[in-house]
Amino acid sequence: MSNSKNEVAESGAKVRRRMPDVAPLLGFLILLTIFFTVTSEYFLDVDNFKNIFVALAVTGVVCVPGTMLMIAGQVDLSVGSAAAVSGMILGNVVNSYGIANGLLAVLVFGLVIGAVNGFFVTVIGVNSLITTLGTLATLYGIALLIGNGQTLMMKNFEWLGTAQPAGIPLPIIIFFVIAVVGIVVLRRTRFGRSLYAIGSNPNAARVVGIRSNRILFATFVLSGLSSALAGAILCSQLSAGDPNAARGLELEVITAIVLGGASLAGGRGTMWGTIIGLTTIGVLNNGLILLDVPTFWQRVAQGLMLILAVSFDATRERLAAKRR
Secondary structure, three states: OHHHHHHHHHHHHHHHHHHHHHHHHHHHHHHHHHHHHHHOOOOOOHHHHHHHHHHHHHHHHHHHHHHHHHHOOOOOOOHHHHHHHHHHHHHHHHHHHOHHHHHHHHHHHHHHHHHHHHHHHHHHOOOHHHHHHHHHHHHHHHHHHHOOOOOEEOOOOOHHHHOOHHHOOHHHHHHHHHHHHHHHHHHHOHHHHHHHHHHHOHHHHHHOOOOHHHHHHHHHHHHHHHHHHHHHHHHHHHOEEOOOOOOOHHHHHHHHHHHOOOOOOOOOOOHHHHHHHHHHHHHHHHHHHHOOOOOHHHHHHHHHHHHHHHHHHHHHHHHHHHHO
C-alpha cells in the first residue's frame, strides 16, 4: 500500500514539474482565443486563422533553429538583420539574373553568415550574445548600403509568399515542414540529445565525447539559413526588398521561445512549446488588430510578454534549485 502511495506521489510530482512548462501558456492561449472570439465577429474564421499563421510563418521558420540554439545555451540576435540583407540581395539578383540565381545567392549568404557567427562563438570563443549583437548592427548597415536606404521593387516573385497549393498558403506549409523536422531532430536524434546535454552541462558533454563546437557551429549555420529563407518569404510577400522589413524579428523569436518554456540558461525547451508560444503571440497581435488597437501597442504587448516569460523562467529556476 505504501509503495502505491509513493508511486502516486512521484507521478504527481513529475506532473507538477512538467506542467509549468506549457500548461499555463496553453491556458492563456485558450483564454485569449475565447476573449477575441467574443469581442470580434471576424476572429473565429478560417480565413482569419490563415492570416494568423501566414503572419507567424516567417518568425516560425527562424524559431526552429532558434529553439535548438537556446536549448544549447546560445542565442542568435542577428536573425532580423540577416533576413533584411537576404531580402535586399534577393531584390538585386532577381531583377538582374532571375529567381533561381536570387534564391541561390540568398541561401549562400545565409550559410556564410551562420558560419561567421559559429566561427566566432566556437573557434574564437566570443559569447554568442556579443557576437550576434555585432553581426546584427553590421548586417543592418549592409542592408541599408545595398539599396542606399531605399526599397528594391521586384516582379514575378510573389509565389513564395502568396501561393496556396491545396488552399493552404505556401509559407504555412514551409513552416510546418521545418517545424516537424525540428521536432524529430530534438526528440529522436543524437544531434538533438547532444544539444540538451551541451545546454545542461557543457563540460560534462565534452567529457562524454560530444563534439560541442561542431554541433554548435552546425546549429548557427542552420540559424543563418533559416534567416535567409525567412527573408526570402518576407521579400516575396512584399514584392520588394526592404532594409527595415524584418526589424524586431529577433525579439519575436526570443519571446516565442522563452514563452514556450525554454530556459535562457540552456538545457530545457521543446519545439512544441515554441509553437504554442508563437501561436500565442500571433493570436494576440491579430486580436489587437481586429479590435483596432494601434499597431505600436503590439510591440508593447510583446515586450511585456517577454519580461513576464523571463521572470517566470527565473522563478522556475529558483524553485528548481530549492527542490534540489
